[in-house]
Amino acid sequence: MTTDIKKFSDLNGGAAAILKNQKIKRWILAVPLHDSKAVVEHAAKKAAIVRAKKLPYVDVDFQIIIQDRETFDADTWNHRMLLRRRIRPVVPEPTDDEIAVLSEGDQTLADNLRTKMVKRVSDPGELEDVVDDLLRVFVHSENAKDALRYMAPDAYEEVVRLISERLRRLRLGSRKLFGDPLDAEIDSLKAAILAAVPNLDPGAADTIALGAVSDWLMRCPLRLD
Template sequence: MAGESDIWDGDEWEGHVLHLLQAEHGAHNVQKVPAKHLGDCGLDFICLHEQLVYQCYAVQEPIDVAVRADKQKSKITIDIKKFCDPNGGAAAILKGQKIKRWILAVPLHDSKAVVEHAAKKAAEVRAKKLPYVDGDFQIIIQDRETFDADTWNHRMLLRKRIRPIVPEPTDEDVAAVSDGDQSLADNLRAKMVKRVSDSGELEDVVDDLLRVFVQSENAKDTLRSMAPDAYENVVRLISERLRRLRLGSRRLVGDPLDAEIDSLKTAILAAVPNLDPGTADTIALGAVSDWLMRCPLKLD
């Protein structure tokens, strides 16, 4: 039986394989063949520099080994027929090429019967002597064990993306922060006036920074409920960065805020790779706003 990690929606599996192939062959060496317009032609991806074509297939799990094998054999039969059609899309796309391998990429391959069927169909393809098929043409089956383990594990981590639903801060939420400690807003004005000279615009910027700070706190609260370990990693990282800033009374130059936000977002995603990038951006924005309010960051 397939485990939980082997249960895939067909579109999700195809997208997963695309990223694995891009990691293995290079993004510029993998051509996707969309099926939405004019239909499927028996292949999903082409790696021409390797003379490989891939077809993705994920059965509806859970099922037993024999049923999975029958479905995979049927998939090979149907799609190889399309691949061999001299008037079909594959023939037109692969004109001038010599494809050596047609690869069925599946989440789980656990039956030698599928290998035997693939060998039989490959012999039939070679016998057709198609102009775009190499004399050494083979049909093979690949599953998770075939791909680089580090790349697979990284993609599986991203598959378990942490996406907190973060409520937008209300005007009352922002006012509560500002009214609770007026020095916070005053610190923001004192530091941002060097970047924004217009008084009306300055107040809008201060309000935006307070708002993103509140939203960042909301994001961290949601993250703490969803993924406590990820929350602890993020909070620890921010605390360590703030400690360095305070000890150094760090002066930021150039385009300081953008650089600091980008740097912190990158560090957060490195610590928690499966955190939604938008959430990481929100937390980084809020953290830098907090630092502007509370620590001796100086803007030149």
């Protein structure tokens, strides 16, 4: 606390530059167990010193408080512990060989992408780049799901269920990707995945959502117009 508050109060330090447009009211010391009156007294003294400096980024009601596990209710604590057990699969980028196997194995996949994306991308060269990107996104997503299945089978099953439910809704609806542009659909699916599996790495959720939408464009009779 003494070291950090000294840095926090230094007008020539990094904190002053970062916080110049803020008004900080609380500085929190998080500890495993808080049972010391001396620490409270020390915090009060340090807070008074900070207030006396009248720093431009410090509120007049500035306080230093100490928190431990007892500060949080059981649900909040359990949620924080869940987030600390972050599921973060390490997935390498797809290789050119993997993309070639997918494209050459079923040419209709790339053709479907061209048919749907040509309405968004008119330049032939750019269109091929977009098709290649979508194929790579799909392969990357499948690799991420495989890694997830190995690391956390329950999370994998939840993700697969969500994707299947979303696709069923699309098929039973207008057969048009609702929430167009595609970014909205991808963001919506990503949010649903993270709501169901809150400790899944957001980057992995993004990869899986991107791949799912790419898969729908390749395999399903969904329109973009």
